[in-house]
Amino acid sequence: MAMEDILKALVDSRQQPASQQGADPMANLIGGLLGGGQPQAGGSQQTGLGDVMGALETLMGNQGGQSGMSTSDPIMMLLQPFIKQLANKMDISPEIAMVVISFVVHKLLAHHPSSGRDSSSFNLDEMLGQMAQGKVDPNLLRSSGMVAELSKKTGLDEATTEQSLQLALGLVGKTVANMANKPSKPSSLGAKGKAMGTGMKSSGPKKGS
Numbered sequence: 405m406a407m408e409d410i411l412k413a414l415v416d417s418r419q420q421p422a423s424q425q426g427a428d429p430m431a432n433l434i435g436g437l438l439g440g441g442q443p444q445a446g447g448s449q450q451t452g453l454g455d456v457m458g459a460l461e462t463l464m465g466n467q468g469g470q471s472g473m474s475t476s477d478p479i480m481m482l483l484q485p486f487i488k489q490l491a492n493k494m495d496i497s498p499e500i501a502m503v504v505i506s507f508v509v510h511k512l513l514a515h516h517p518s519s520g521r522d523s524s525s526f527n528l529d530e531m532l533g534q535m536a537q538g539k540v541d542p543n544l545l546r547s548s549g550m551v552a553e554l555s556k557k558t559g560l561d562e563a564t565t566e567q568s569l570q571l572a573l574g575l576v577g578k579t580v581a582n583m584a585n586k587p588s589k590p591s592s593l594g595a596k597g598k599a600m601g602t603g604m605k606s607s608g609p610k611k612g613s
Contacts, residue, residue, distance in 0.1 A: 407482060408579045409433055410513070415532065417516050430516055453518050460513075463506040464557055483509065486575050494568050500558050501568075507554050508572045525549055535577030545569055 413430040434452035459479045483505050491501035514521035515528040526548040534540040545551050545566060555565040 406579070407486075407509075407576065408582060410482075411532075411576075411579055414512060414516055414528075430518065453513065453516060454520055457510060457513060457519055457521055460506045460510040464503050464510065486572065489575055490568065490572050493571055494564075496560075496568065500560065503558050504554065504568045504572045505576075507550075507557065508569070508576055511550065512576075531573075532580055535573050536580040538574055538577060538581070540570060540573050540577075542566060542570070 410430070410433055413433050416429060431452050434456055456479060459477075463479075463483075483502065486505045487498055487501045490496070490505060491498045494501065496504075510521075511525070512528070512531075513519055515523040526544060531540065531544065534544070550569060551562055551566045554560075554569055555562045558565060558568075560568065
């Protein structure tokens with residue numbers, strides 16, 4: 405499972421609000437991420453996403469270096485590729501990069517109906533749209549309070565924090581862009597139709613001779 409799956413479930417939850425009590429794709433994903441624990445009736449779907457949110461909050465609160473999670477932890481394995489890229493590009497420690505990436509993912513997942521977290525700091529659709537384009541409006545980051553909040557968590561000054569946040573959103577945003585740019589099936593049908601057309605053409609001259 406990749407970040408793309410989680411973001412897709414998040415986007416789907418916006419398009420189809422959980423009016424029915426049926427299976428929640430996010431719950432299934434989180435269940436798989438946390439080791440395939442089977443959801444029980446009642447509130448265990450919330451518990452699944454709540455566990456992930458809690459793990460991200462633990463990571464955000466441990467910028468001193470001891471995250472308490474091993475690199476084989478499923479949450480860490482999910483975040484690790486983004487952490488490495490951010491640390492290298494920003495020339496910051498992996499521990500600080502881990503806090504930034506955890507913060508970004510936490511803020512996005514807070515918009516899922518079953519997260520149990522406040523999701524009012526920014527408009528998710530607007531944020532995802534800007535992430536897919538590769539650049540988030542700095543005013544959105546500041547007005548949402550994300551820059552000031554993350555600066556306190558990392559100890560970085562606000563300018564560096566904003567730059568790190570922008571870059572982290574860009575890295576995760578590539579996943580959003582990939583979701584939007586999946587090749588569609590009609591193109592293959594079009595190619596098939598073309599092939600059929602050429603086949604008919606080639607049989608034409610035979611008829612005439």
